[in-house]
Amino acid sequence: xxxxxxxxxxxxxxxxxxxxxxxxxxxxxxxxxxxxxxxxxxxxxxxxxxxxxxxxxxxxxxxxxxxxxxxxxxxxxxxxxxxxxxxxxxxxxxxxxxxxxxxxxxxxxxxxxxxxxxxxxxxxxxxxxxxxxxxxxxxxxxxxxxxxxxxxxxxxxxxxxxxxxxxxxxxxxxxxxxxxxxxxxxxxxxxxxxxxxxxxxxxxxxxxxxxxxxxxxxxxxxxxxxxxxxxxxxxxxxxxxxxxxxxx
Numbered sequence: 037x038x039x040x041x042x043x044x045x046x047x048x049x050x051x052x053x054x055x056x057x058x059x060x061x062x063x064x065x066x067x068x069x070x071x072x073x074x075x076x077x078x079x080x081x082x083x084x085x086x087x088x089x090x091x092x093x094x095x096x097x098x099x100x101x102x103x104x105x106x107x108x109x110x111x112x113x114x115x116x117x118x119x120x121x122x123x124x125x126x127x128x129x130x131x132x133x134x135x136x137x138x139x140x141x142x143x144x145x146x147x148x149x150x151x152x153x154x155x156x157x158x159x160x161x162x163x164x165x166x167x168x169x170x171x172x173x174x175x176x177x178x179x180x181x182x183x184x185x186x187x188x189x190x191x192x193x194x195x196x197x198x199x200x201x202x203x204x205x206x207x208x209x210x211x212x213x214x215x216x217x218x219x220x221x222x223x224x225x226x227x228x229x230x231x232x233x234x235x236x237x238x239x240x241x242x243x244x245x246x247x248x249x250x251x252x253x254x255x256x257x258x259x260x261x262x263x264x265x266x267x268x269x270x271x272x273x274x275x276x277x278x279x280x281x282x283x284x
Contacts, residue, residue, distance in 0.1 A: 037089070037090060037091045037092070037145075037146040037147070037183075038091070038092045038093075038094060038143055038144065038145040038146060038147075039081045039084070039091050039092070039093050039094070039145060039146070039147045039148075039149055040094050040095075040096060040136075040139070040140060040143055040145035040147070040148045040149070041074065041077050041078045041081055041093060041094070041095045041096070041110070041115065041148075041149050041150060042074065042095070042096050042097070042098075042132075042136055042148070042150045042162075043070050043071060043074040043075070043078065043095050043096070043097050043106055043107070043110055044070070044071040044074055044097065044098075044099075044106075044151075044154045044156075045068050045069075045070070045071075045097065045099055045102065045103045045105075045106045046068065046069065046070075046071045046154055046155055046156045047063065047066045047067070047068060047069075047156060048066070048067040048068065048069050049069075049072060049155050051066055051067055053066070054257075055255050055256060055257045059254060059255050059256065060255065061255065068102070068105070068106070069106065069109075070106045070109060070110065071151050071154045071155060071156075072151070072155060072213075072218075073150075073151025073152055073153060073154070073155070073210075073211060073212075073213070074150060074151040074154075075113075075151075075218045076151065076211050076212075076213065076215050076216055076217075076218060077149045077150050077151050077210075077211045077215075078093070078095065078110055078113055078114070078115065078149075078218070079113065079216050079217075079218040079219060080149060080181055080211060080215055080216055081093045081114075081115075081149050082113060082114035082115075082219075083216065084181070084183055085114070089183050092116050092117075093114060093115045093116050093117075094115065094116065094117045094118070094119065094143055094145070095107060095110040095111070095115040095117075095118045095119070096118070096119040096120075096121065096136070096139055097118075097119075097120055097121070098120075098121045098123060098127060098132055098135055098136075098239070099120075099121075099122070099123065099127070100122065100123075100124055101120075101122065103120055104120065104234065107119075107120055107234055108226075108229050108230070108234070109221060109226075109229075111229035111232040111234070112221045112225040112226045112228070112229035113218070113219065113221055113225070114225075115232075116232065117232065117233050117234075117235070118232070118233070118234045118235070119139065119143075119234075119235045119236075119237060120234065120235070120236045120237070121135055121139065121237050121238070121239050121242070122236060122237065122238055122239065123238070123239035123240075123244075123245050125239070125244075125245035125248075126245075126248045127245065128159075128246070128248055128249065128250060129159045129161040129162040129165055130165060130246055130249070131245045131246040131248075132162050133161075133162050133165035133166040133168075133169055134169065134242075134243070134246055135239060135242055135245070136148070136162070136166050137166060137169040137170055138242035138243070139242070140166075140170055144206075145206065146205045146206050146207075147183075147188060147205060147206065147207060147208075147209065148163075148166065148206075148207070148208040148209070149181075149209050149211065150162070150163050150166075150208070150209075150210055150211070151210065151211060152176060152177055152210040152211060152212055153210075163176060163208050163209075163210035164176065164208075164210075166208050167207070167208040170206070170208070172206045172207050172208060173203035173204050173205075173206075173207040173208070174203070174207060174208045174209070174210075175188065175190035175192060175201050175203050175207065175208075175209045175210075176192065176209075176210045177192050177193040177194070177210065177211075177212045178190045178191065178192060178193075178209050178210065178211045178212060178215055179191050179192065179193050179198065179211075179212050179214040179215050180215065181209065181211075181215065184202075186204065186205055187202050187203060187204055187205060188202070188203050188205060188207055188209060189201075189202050190202075190203065190209055193212050193214065
């Protein structure tokens with residue numbers, strides 16, 4: 037059984053992203069990592085194999101040559117192979133889902149395990165669009181996953197609590213934060229990953245990238261928060277709140 041894990045290169049979520057005076061993002065000194073939700077998906081795939089499942093893990097990323105670093109990290113975490121679909125075109129969920137569907141036709145995975153969203157754009161659409169294009173089952177926001185010979189049992193995070201669903205394979209499953217905590221990648225694993233195969237393909241081999249339908253008009257930093265002030269009593273607090281309400 038093949039598990040395909042798409043991963044995205046994103047800015048480190050623990051870094052502060054600055055917007056320059058010219059309205060562009062200042063990313064020159066930014067550290068780039070695997071999207072945290074995708075990292076959780078990859079960790080789960082590795083844990084399924086360590087738990088006895090007979091699976092081969094393939095990671096795929098879409099973007100420029102700079103994605104090599106994140107794909108090498110995925111190999112160090114336990115992926116068997118990695119694929120880079122190279123393109124310099126702007127990517128949106130529709131484009132990514134179309135290219136991933138082409139990769140799925142090529143690799144025929146029984147399970148696509150991916151993050152529910154990317155932390156840079158927060159679209160939360162790609163997994164659903166991919167399942168629709170492939171015409172396969174889907175389960176989103178997974179907090180627990182169990183594989184059966186022809187099915188996947190998924191515990192999902194929903195507004196009212198948790199829901200358990202059983203989907204037929206092949207399927208697309210998107211993961212949530214509570215599924216697991218990714219492992220620390222040790223130096224020996226990083227060195228070993230250098231010998232694992234990383235295949236480079238062109239997006240043009242799969243029909244190219246769909247035209248962008250979203251245009252960024254303006255970027256700006258949020259307004260600076262006003263300084264707080266202390267009050268001596270509840271009455272003073274209520275008075276201050278009433279004054280603030282009148283201003284708004």
